[in-house]
Amino acid sequence: MARSKHIGIDTMTDESRKDILRLLEEIAPKPEKLALDLWKNPELGLEERYAADRYEEILSLEGFQVQRGIGDLDTAISASWGSGSPFIGFLGEYDALPGIAEDGGPGHGCGHNLLGAASLGAAMALKKYMEKLNLSGTVVFYGCPAEENNGGKVYMARDGCFSELDAALTWHPSDVNAVWEAGTLALNACNFVFKGVTSHAAKSPEAGRSALDGAILMDVGVNYLREHMIQEARIHSVITSGGKTPNVVPAEATICYYVRAPRRDQVEPLFERVVNCAKGAALMTDTTFEIDMIDGLYDYLPNPVLNKVASKIMSELGGPKFDAVDREKAAKLQSSLPEKTVKEAFKKYGATADFLGRELSDVYLPGGGPMAKGKTMAGSTDVGDVSHVVPTIQITTCTMPIGTSLHSWQSNESFGSTIGLKGMNFASQVLALTALELLKDESLLKKAKDAFERDTEGEPYESPLIPGARPKIR
Structure with a gap:
């Protein structure tokens, strides 16, 4: 398996892609500052008032029309810009976990401080690009609370929050760069x-x-x-x-x-x-x-058309550009893990350290290992509900040392460092460029919709929640 080469702005042949990457570079300080701010101020599900306030403030200043409290969730946000189709949605999260920090306090062990900020950056870049060229279409950012303990997107889906979209784009922090082509439970x-x-x-x-x-x-x-x-x-x-x-x-x-x-x-x-x-x-x-x-969660329904678009982009970009300082920190964190755990990670991904990277992965992993097409991952996610409402794409990027478990103090430490920020910025690039392709080629959205209708057998989404169910702080 050959390592893919990094492609930067100067070597991209498509001018529109260069424009998107330049915009992302220009706005990067805002998502980075937000991600670190939320990492320092972790909030549990349904209590993310500080995070929601920050997102509302930034999105309003960027010219988005912000609606707070959607889906019967006080800390949920819908922020839209533009008019007409296509409707492109970016999903963000910002809830933390209890007992994750090394001192036993709450922390962002699942990287949601990064997750929302990367989606925000992609939405901002796409908006600026469309605004500059006076393109039709609508960009929507969704701030989705309580993924960990309440499945916030399920309540949002029940209330029709995603129904207007032609496609939904999201990602998740990980230790590899891959397209999530597997289902979930x-x-x-x-x-x-x-x-x-x-x-x-x-x-x-x-x-x-x-x-x-x-x-x-x-x-x-x-x-x-x-x-x-x-x-x-x-x-x-x-x-x-x-x-x-x-x-x-x-x-x-x-x-x-x-x-x-x-x-x-x-x-x-x-x-x-x-x-x-x-x-x-x-x-x-x-x-x-x-x-x-x-x-109550649906299984995740991968969309093969959107997956193919994102796979091509990831293979061209390669991965995050980590430096020696990042690798030194990663090696220290990785050394706190059992040696067997790290070895099992390489086995799980079907790759060697020579290809994937020893501490951090800066390459695209074709096939995605356990996230490969046709497999079912052991966990569950409320992104599954969105994927049964609208064609959805989900990727992962390297934001922590290889072999690190999510929901651990090591992952929390990574997500508050430059390791996490560089993986986050890479996710923004992939999401924004994927959205750009959907804008440029209208046939892709039609093909994605056709695949969605085939895989759902035309059955409309029905909420798994029992009648009258309301989110609760637990």
Whole structure:
């Protein structure tokens, strides 16, 4: 596997591409400053008020029409510029994670401080380019909160926030530069809250109805259910509350379930069987239960037409331009990882250190390793819901040392450094140039839409959320 050569502004043959890259260089200080600002001020999902304020301020000054509070989410943003078609959307995120920083505090272990800023930079560059040439079309930036704990995009999709788009573009921080061509698992996440009757466990046990017994017996039923579900499905559970002391029959107990499968139409019948386990447990224990919906996600639906456009651009650009200082920092962070973990990363990507890079990857990874076409990744993402509303493209870029796990202190450290910023800027380039191709060649959007209709079989998006579900701070 040969390493691709970096192509800079001076060697690009297309003048429009050169213009986009020049614009990105000019505006880069704004997204970089924002990314570092949010890294220093991490906020958990649905609490990203500082981040939303900063995005609203920047977008307003850049001439976008900003709408706050879309999708029943106080910290969600839609910012649009232009008129008419095509409608090109850029997805941004900015929520942090608890307990991620090295000192145990909240932090951006998933790199959402970078994610939103790169999409912002791409949207700003495309807007300036279209404005300069007086081109028709609409650029929309979406600030999407609570990806980690509530699936903010699911609420936004339910309320039709993405329906106007012809294409949605996004990315995610990673340790490689690749196009995300694999699917992800659809998901239902919810709490089953059992209600019983409290009593003294020794003096009057006959008067009590144990909610904890209900939760435990439900889990017994689900454990037997696992034998009779498809191999690719996953069910995870944890009892989050079940009483305070053994001598009091618990009047309330909560067990949380994540139910996953490769497709939405596989999750729904499996989830009904999980609900039936709860019904049986409640009947056996003379208790009742309520379902508190946390999240409902579609599987990610890759679009082959958009993937091909982004793949070509990434192969031409190569990857981020890291320097010796970046590599020294990366080597130090990488040394804190188990040696086996780093070796397994190269194996996972099917590449050697000579090709991929030893500490940091500055090349495009064709095929994407575990993100390759036809594969299903083990996790879930609310980008999946967007991909069932509109043709969607998602890429990854190297923003941390190879072998580093997301949601770790090492990734958080990387995302607040020049390593993260350079990977972020590369993501902006790929997203903006992909959008440019969609503007230049109208047939690409038609082909993308045709592929979308084929893969969804023409079925309209139906929200996986139960009626009346509202996002909650958890």
